[in-house]
Amino acid sequence: MTGTSPALAAAREADAAAASAVKAQQAAGELEGARERYAELVARHQRRASRIAYHYLRDSAEADEAVQDAFVKAYQHLASFREELPFDVWFTRILINGCLDRIKARTRRERWLLPMADSRTGGDSTAPFRERDMTERVAAGGPSPEQALLGRERREQIAAALAKLPERQRSVFVLSHVDGRTSREVSALTGLNESTVRVHLFRAIRKLRALLANDVVAATPGELKGKRRVTS
Amino acid sequence: MSLLERLGRGHLSDAQFARLWSSRQSGARLGPHLDACAGCRARFAEFETWLLGVGETMRDEADRAFPAERLAAQQAQIARRLETLERPARVIAFPKAARAVMSGHSHVRRWVTVAAAAGLIAGVGLGQVVPLRTAMFRQQATETIAHFNGPGGETRPKEQAAVSTSLRDEELLSDAYAQPKVRNLSALDDMTPHARDYIK
Numbered sequence: 001m002t003g004t005s006p007a008l009a010a011a012r013e014a015d016a017a018a019a020s021a022v023k024a025q026q027a028a029g030e031l032e033g034a035r036e037r038y039a040e041l042v043a044r045h046q047r048r049a050s051r052i053a054y055h056y057l058r059d060s061a062e063a064d065e066a067v068q069d070a071f072v073k074a075y076q077h078l079a080s081f082r083e084e085l086p087f088d089v090w091f092t093r094i095l096i097n098g099c100l101d102r103i104k105a106r107t108r109r110e111r112w113l114l115p116m117a118d119s120r121t122g123g124d125s126t127a128p129f130r131e132r133d134m135t136e137r138v139a140a141g142g143p144s145p146e147q148a149l150l151g152r153e154r155r156e157q158i159a160a161a162l163a164k165l166p167e168r169q170r171s172v173f174v175l176s177h178v179d180g181r182t183s184r185e186v187s188a189l190t191g192l193n194e195s196t197v198r199v200h201l202f203r204a205i206r207k208l209r210a211l212l213a214n215d216v217v218a219a220t221p222g223e224l225k226g227k228r229r230v231t232s
Numbered sequence: 233m234s235l236l237e238r239l240g241r242g243h244l245s246d247a248q249f250a251r252l253w254s255s256r257q258s259g260a261r262l263g264p265h266l267d268a269c270a271g272c273r274a275r276f277a278e279f280e281t282w283l284l285g286v287g288e289t290m291r292d293e294a295d296r297a298f299p300a301e302r303l304a305a306q307q308a309q310i311a312r313r314l315e316t317l318e319r320p321a322r323v324i325a326f327p328k329a330a331r332a333v334m335s336g337h338s339h340v341r342r343w344v345t346v347a348a349a350a351g352l353i354a355g356v357g358l359g360q361v362v363p364l365r366t367a368m369f370r371q372q373a374t375e376t377i378a379h380f381n382g383p384g385g386e387t388r389p390k391e392q393a394a395v396s397t398s399l400r401d402e403e404l405l406s407d408a409y410a411q412p413k414v415r416n417l418s419a420l421d422d423m424t425p426h427a428r429d430y431i432k
Contacts, residue, residue, distance in 0.1 A: 054294040151289075151292075177290065178287060202251050
């Protein structure tokens, strides 16, 4: 897990080339071309960004806004981007800061206002997508209702356990396990020391294991073979 | 890790698995115990499967919240926002007609304003000099008393006014012994117990 895979290295080279091209076009005043080129970067990092934002904020509508804000902000400040740092690390840093700002604002808001029902579960905002997703799955012969129910229960258990982790542990765990970052990259993203990242990760895993002690392992070892890291 | 475990005699706990897994992130070896103990190797494999399963479930949950259509909509929204950044905001001018209606008759408006101010000042001055309100109220009060006294009451307005304006304790007590002054109420007064019957 120390080095960078060839696929990731190639993706980062492509990112760097696209980012440089956008910067050059912005400087030359070719704004339409810059936007078109930037759309490539958006398409490449959008899903990853949405996953991170969703697990930080636990609300799909807010995560959506946070991702949009991060991309717009990155475009506006692309002139300050230095090529020696991978674009995805630089961009994820912007995204995480945005998510943390939103969490702070939400905490302040909730101190004064009554919490709105379902505002943090993301249930309402994703309901149309989920309903449609369910009908599509049934029509396409997807998992049975029992499997779907078990899967949902497992997701809820994991989300509840994750919510009990301290913020730093949760952050390190999400970046490491959802985004597939190495300890060094998590260190660059969070500003924490690399050894501190490993300590947080160890504590997060230990606590999650204790909290999910009764969790039934749904997947067999064979199912997860070759899925050690997700970089997309 | 304890000395016993280092020697390979004790089995590894979940916490130790977690430590091993975290340290393996930086390329460290798994340790001699796992090489030697088949039971712990199997448990570690199960632990690793569980951990990867957790990550997989979390990604799956996020992907359900963000299906392809939603990502496409998000991308379009980002493109729109970037386009908006480059266009300066449009300033909508205030309708000219609203101003033109008044601007042609500014001298009339000035005269109206001056006349209104003069009228106000004159009104306040007159109010200070002539006690119109006091006189009006006094007349109104007299008329009301005369109305309640009924026929013949018109002959005693001054007396009534004196009664109503000088209400002291002694007079109130003397009233308690007196007969009612209103004739229409004398029948009702006869049926009502009086203070004079009890106070000797």
